[in-house]
Amino acid sequence: MTLAPRAFLTGLAVLAAALALYPIVGTGYGVRAMLQLFMWIALAGSWNLISGLTGYVSFGHVAFFGAGAYAGAILIAKAGWPWLPAALAGGAAACVLALVIGYPCLRLKGPYFAIAMLGLNEVLRALTSYFEGLTGGGSGLSLPTLHATVPIYYAMALAAAGVTLLTYLIITSRFGLRLMTIREDEVAAEAMGIDTARHKLYAFLLSAAGPGVVGALAARDQGYIEPISVFPLATTITMIVMALFGGKGTVWGPVLGAIVLFVSQEIVWARFPYVHQLLFGAIIAAVVLLMPRGVLGLLQTKYRLPRTL
Amino acid sequence: MAAPVLEVDALSKHFGGVAAVAGVSLRLEPGRIYGLIGPNGSGKTTLFNCITGLERRDAGRVLFNGRRIDGLKPFEVARLGIGRTFQIIRVFPELSALENLLVVTDGPLAAARTRALELLRFVNLEGLKDEYAGNLSYGQQKLVEFVRVLMRDPTLVLLDEPAAGVNRTLLNDLLDAVRRLRDEGKTILLVEHDMKVVMGLCETVFVLDHGEKIAEGPPGLIQADERVIEAYFGR
Numbered sequence: 390m391t392l393a394p395r396a397f398l399t400g401l402a403v404l405a406a407a408l409a410l411y412p413i414v415g416t417g418y419g420v421r422a423m424l425q426l427f428m429w430i431a432l433a434g435s436w437n438l439i440s441g442l443t444g445y446v447s448f449g450h451v452a453f454f455g456a457g458a459y460a461g462a463i464l465i466a467k468a469g470w471p472w473l474p475a476a477l478a479g480g481a482a483a484c485v486l487a488l489v490i491g492y493p494c495l496r497l498k499g500p501y502f503a504i505a506m507l508g509l510n511e512v513l514r515a516l517t518s519y520f521e522g523l524t525g526g527g528s529g530l531s532l533p534t535l536h537a538t539v540p541i542y543y544a545m546a547l548a549a550a551g552v553t554l555l556t557y558l559i560i561t562s563r564f565g566l567r568l569m570t571i572r573e574d575e576v577a578a579e580a581m582g583i584d585t586a587r588h589k590l591y592a593f594l595l596s597a598a599g600p601g602v603v604g605a606l607a608a609r610d611q612g613y614i615e616p617i618s619v620f621p622l623a624t625t626i627t628m629i630v631m632a633l634f635g636g637k638g639t640v641w642g643p644v645l646g647a648i649v650l651f652v653s654q655e656i657v658w659a660r661f662p663y664v665h666q667l668l669f670g671a672i673i674a675a676v677v678l679l680m681p682r683g684v685l686g687l688l689q690t691k692y693r694l695p696r697t698l
Numbered sequence: 699m700a701a702p703v704l705e706v707d708a709l710s711k712h713f714g715g716v717a718a719v720a721g722v723s724l725r726l727e728p729g730r731i732y733g734l735i736g737p738n739g740s741g742k743t744t745l746f747n748c749i750t751g752l753e754r755r756d757a758g759r760v761l762f763n764g765r766r767i768d769g770l771k772p773f774e775v776a777r778l779g780i781g782r783t784f785q786i787i788r789v790f791p792e793l794s795a796l797e798n799l800l801v802v803t804d805g806p807l808a809a810a811r812t813r814a815l816e817l818l819r820f821v822n823l824e825g826l827k828d829e830y831a832g833n834l835s836y837g838q839q840k841l842v843e844f845v846r847v848l849m850r851d852p853t854l855v856l857l858d859e860p861a862a863g864v865n866r867t868l869l870n871d872l873l874d875a876v877r878r879l880r881d882e883g884k885t886i887l888l889v890e891h892d893m894k895v896v897m898g899l900c901e902t903v904f905v906l907d908h909g910e911k912i913a914e915g916p917p918g919l920i921q922a923d924e925r926v927i928e929a930y931f932g933r
Contacts, residue, residue, distance in 0.1 A: 402796075416740050417704045441800045450857060482752075519810060537762075563807060563810075566793060566797050566800065569792065569793060570790050570793065570801050572792075573790035573791055573792055573793060574788050574789075574790055576752065576788065577784065577788035577789075577790065578790075578801075578886075579752070579771070579772035579773050579776075580750060580752065580772050580773075580776055580782055580784075581776055581778030581781075581801070581802045581846065581847075581850075582802060582850055583773055583801065584771075584773045585773065594893065601856050693830075696874075
């Protein structure tokens with residue numbers, strides 16, 4: 390970005406235009422695949438905001454996705470809301486959840502925070518199964534039929550772009566640097582006068598908004614949700630692996646990770662349905678062992694590139 | 699006698715059955731350099747932690763400029779004007795030297811930048827401002843940590859073993875810097891094992907042993923104090 394910001398911005402503009410035009414020429418499968426890719430970019434990028442920057446590894450980030458999905462789906466199915474405001478409400482619901490659980494959970498350090506988040510997700514899944522009147526319980530919740538794949542494609546694209554832009558703004562700000570001091574040395578950060586509890590909570594809220602919005606959009610797109618489909622641990626793990634693969638703590642790392650892993654997953658899954666789980670596991674192991682800082686993290690340490698890469 | 703900057707009054711801190719700090723009282727006056735010495739495990743760092751809010755005291759009071767600060771969170775204590783360094787270096791390794799300083803202050807970023815560059819120049823690190831702090835040498839990291847404390851312009855500076863692992867040339871610069879701070883009216887309390895440093899720099903020395911203050915006075919008298927010699931070398 391420092392070398393040729395203009396060329397970079399021009400490239401981004403061309404890419405945005407191409408993606409905007411894609412639904413006109415693309416196949417149904419293509420548009421749907423891109424929509425999912427946008428979703429993964431938003432999810433991996435959001436996880437990066439709390440875990441990549443502050444070092445607080447969230448192992449239950451899909452909880453915000455699920456909370457957004459249920460909030461959005463209930464507003465659409467029971468209150469007759471249009472899907473766009475319902476999606477924003479999904480983001481708001483996820484933020485409220487983050488506020489309620491972040492306050493106690495962000496005091497926990499290291500593995501304890503990770504486990505608490507994992508537990509939260511299980512609790513939410515149990516709760517949505519229990520409150521049948523509102524959520525349909527284990528038999529799920531169906532939304533009225535609506536053909537809106539293309540508008541949802543654009544909404545997902547905006548969500549992905551929004552999360553990435555937010556990451557850029559945070560990483561280039563003093564607020565972002567302070568989040569990193571928590572990752573680097575929380576005790577020293579406190580001793581330097583940084584209100585770490587407040588900073589962690591803000592980062593947590595910001596990291597919950599994106600998953601909430603895309604959760605509601607995914608619910609609308611699929612037309613049916615149930616507890617197992619919106620609170621799966623596998624989704625959390627996938628967003629973590631994407632962010633780690635691309636490079637946590639950077640702007641473009643989660644984007645790169647989402648693209649590479651989603652595309653390879655689609656290709657491998659289509660051809661070798663039984664191998665793809667194995668391959669995914671192998672990628673996790675390889676990333677952790679060979680480049681714990683991800684592709685961009687590796688380039689960054691080697692060539693001292695800016696974090697905005 | 700001037701009004702004290704810091705008053706520690708009968709402070710105690712226990713870890714399980716161990717009394718790390720047992721009823722210690724200190725009084726620091728403005729514009730002076732104080733030393734805190736004692737054998738390993740005598741409670742020096744715990745005392746620092748209790749003053750700065752990293753540990754909760756069990757009993758006693760801490761007053762900073764006449765205001766009680768025991769019970770405050772570490773960041774609140776720092777914002778009131780107490781800065782500290784650590785025994786083991788705690789720079790932010792993956793932030794540049796400049797960023798290590800920038801994160802500390804709240805004011806406008808441009809002003810913070812000017813101040814940070816000024817401080818880095820002060821310790822001859824301006825040329826390394828964009829280097830990750832973790833890539834600097836041990837001594838350089840120590841200097842970054844030292845000037846990072848000064849970003850908030852604290853009235854009281856607590857230094858935990860500033861001389862450890864720092865070469866002679868660098869050490870002399872550091873000691874000059876500490877004296878200059880004193881001349882600006884700041885108060886300094888330092889934990890140090892290097893007796894030459896303590897004797898050459900401090901105007902008053904407190905001696906801790908097993909969590910208790912066993913002596914207090916000018917360095918010359920402390921060196922000859924029987925209880926101090928006994929604490930260090932045994933009977």
